[in-house]
Amino acid sequence: MAYTTFNRNNFDTFAQPMFFGEHVNVARYDQQKHKIFENLIEKQLSFFWRPEEVDLTNDRKDFMDLPEHEKHIFVSNLKYQTLLDSVQGRSPNVALLPVVSLPEVETWIETWSFSETIHSRSYTHIVRNIIPNPAVVFDDITQNDYIVRRAETVTAYYDSFISLSNYYTQLGEGTHTINGETIVVSLRELKRQLYLMLVSVNVLEAIRFYVSFACSFAFAERAKMEGNAKIIKLIARDEALHLTGTQHMLQIMARGKDDPELAIIAEECRDDVIAIFLEAAEQEKEWAEYLFKDGSMIGLNKDILSQYVEYITNQRISALGFDPIFEGRTNPLPWINAWLNSDNVQVAPQEAEISSYLVGALDSEVDTDDFGDFDL
């Protein structure tokens, strides 16, 4: 179905599914089929922040004082975060906007993607502050094997969907010969790819990002790189909203609350979903190995981070109505909740340090149990 920027058809909004129905015409929010997306938009708007408002001057000194292996952990983690947000800043728009059918969903996608561009800009702010030549960091993102390998998985579902969806938009369903190549376009296959793509997006935002957050906060837990942690707190607040948005999309689909065919597809895809979660978890564990290859840091090592990967994977997959896939049921990094919470983030330079003191559970006692049994 050819894309039109202003659909003149008369249609019943409430009869449209989220995707692959009529193209949206009037951006109106008086009628909402799925009000949750309006709530998400409002929440996201209320979160607006700018990276430049967070003062990072102390981080520069902290960074210079870090031992080499911790510099490696910090910079590699940052590269990975940069990659993930580069993908998220554009892909939901490119993939989903041409096929979306409800105004509130369309606007949620745009609002969501916009917030990712803030995340990307904040990485430049961070890198500029700690490294004289930021290009050294950014150029490596497309060269570094460990990052590229994960980038491929992260983007594969997006790219495959976008490619098929482009054919669908231009040529419609059917078997087409393009440059001597046979292309089969079916709406059902597109919907299947849409569903799996959203699962992989959820894995990106709800698992991969949280693994990287754990690394950022492990520095701050030792009072290092606290400006950075403050930015990451703001990013984590946004990501919590994004993952909720995607969970809603997936559950609306799986429960047939929108497009009955998608409920059937979701049922058929259950094994694929588990495979996507498992693959991501394995990759994140490999990544943990790379991060800590030259040495661990206080409070975090390969094993604890891998346990966290399993824990967070269980949490996220069960939110989609699946059984947990790993053994561990308790959070091996209990201190992370306090960092993930943004209750006390005040964005103003002179307050750059305060949020690290005024967050988290009332727990002013050192409890060695909280560290689990990590080794250095």
Place this chain on the structure above:
Amino acid sequence: MSASASSRKTPRVGRRRWVKSKTFFSDAQDELTLIGGGATQLEMDLFDAYSPSSDRAPIHTQPIPEPVEIEQGDLFGYLAESPEPTPQTSFEGMEKPSFEVIFSDGRNARFQHASSLLESLEAQDVHIEFQCREGYCGSCRTRLIEGEVHYTEEPMAWIDDDEILPCCCIPKSPLRLQ
């Protein structure tokens, strides 16, 4: 409500206020002592004490006010589950509701004064995961086996029909949770 709780004279600290020391490695001096003067004062003291631009002495070198007698383990309780210092006049037959909350693994608590179920549980050392504490992230998602809750703000995170978000609800009846 225990007798010791009612005799505490320090005002209840305002809306949820959890205070965490600097790091797990902080020394004993860093331990924050709750001080009188109410929420605003407490917040200001903490804020100023750690603000880099502050010329006030760090909090641990300030004269430490008379500590309020709090048994350990009750420290959470003091904040979230202690009664208002100036409660509304109570009438017979209109007591504040108080509900038992039991987990299938045996952990239990009593919801009385806290502003959310999550805070109440934390106050009684029942650990629940959290991130946003405002109903949009889903971290606190918990299965409700029996009972009813009232949402104090609209929950946004996706939950199943038999699940609740303790961070933004309070019990309307005794609860059984998993």
